Amino acid sequence: MSTAIGFIYPDHAAEDDYPLAEKLLQESGVSVSLEVAHIYGTDLHAVPELLDLGSPEKLSQGAALLAEKQPAAVVWACTSGSFVYGPDGAPGQIAGLADDAGVPASSTSFAFVNAAHTLGVKKVAVAASYPEDVAALFVQFLAAGGIEVVAMSSQGIDTAAEVGTLTPEQVLDIARAHDHPDAEAVLIPDTAMHTIGVLADLEAELGKPVLTANQVTIWEGLRLAGFTSVQPSLGALFRGRLDNDNLRS
Known part of the structure; x- marks a missing residue:
């Protein structure tokens, strides 16, 4: 059962x-x-x-x-x-x-902090779909959890519905464009984004852990x-x- x-x-x-x-x-x-x-x-x-x-x-x-x-x-x-x-x-x-x-x-949000701690990750890049003011709040939340954001990008997408229409290649493009050499992992923080099917491709492309919402x-x-x-x-x-x-x- x-x-x-x-x-x-x-x-x-x-x-x-x-x-x-x-x-x-x-x-x-x-x-x-x-x-x-x-x-x-x-x-x-x-x-x-x-x-x-x-x-x-x-x-x-x-x-x-x-x-x-x-x-x-x-x-x-x-x-x-x-x-x-x-x-x-x-x-x-x-x-x-x-x-x-x-x-x-x-x-x-707590899942991201816990997952990063489990992987021993202290420095991350954030590839966010949100407008910049909202993405900045995620950076602050991570900082309070002891995680340093070495690079943050915001796609400026206003609605979750639009995020849900992103194709696997667009998700890969966002991750590629917003990685950082000092980041031990890349975080993609939106549950409206389809990512489960592209996790293997994301990590193969970037050569580091990728944490998605x-x-x-x-x-x-x-x-x-x-x-x-x-x-x-x-x-x-x-x-x-x-x-x-x-x-x-």
Whole structure:
């Protein structure tokens, strides 16, 4: 019997990354189902809208939608809708979600920090799809988690729906263009972007770990649920054992 892991996903864009990852995980012997529940709001990459999208009321709705699946853990699958609360507000956001869901919870923003720590990465390049003011908030969030951003780019894309239409080659182009020689890894922080199917190509192209939003979100859910997994097609993050030591739970 599969263990369910719940993901609260905003609107619609790249949620098909989750069944693809589930298939790959099951092929590697991990008996999990990745359950996605949708909440809705404007998909603008703008601070007021993102604060509303990640509000306690909306996340509580998502937790209620997932309840019948009896998930072992729940993750708020939105980077911008979590880091916009800042390093002081984001812990309360996931604490509230954990209370509502009755299981361990996290968000994509904390997943990025935990994934970087697991890989021993301290210096990164950020290839963001967001407008610059929103991307800068992600840089601040990473800095609070002890991760130095040596290069940051912003594509200036205003909506998640537009990000969801980027082709695999466009995703590769964004990563190629915004790597940095001092970066130990490249971070691509938008769950609206399809990345699960191109992780192997991204890392082969750049020659270093690449952390993407849906990848780290899924990894975080597995970690919280107590799973270990080796699935090389999901990137360097999945080539070793998941490690709960010294990570935010």
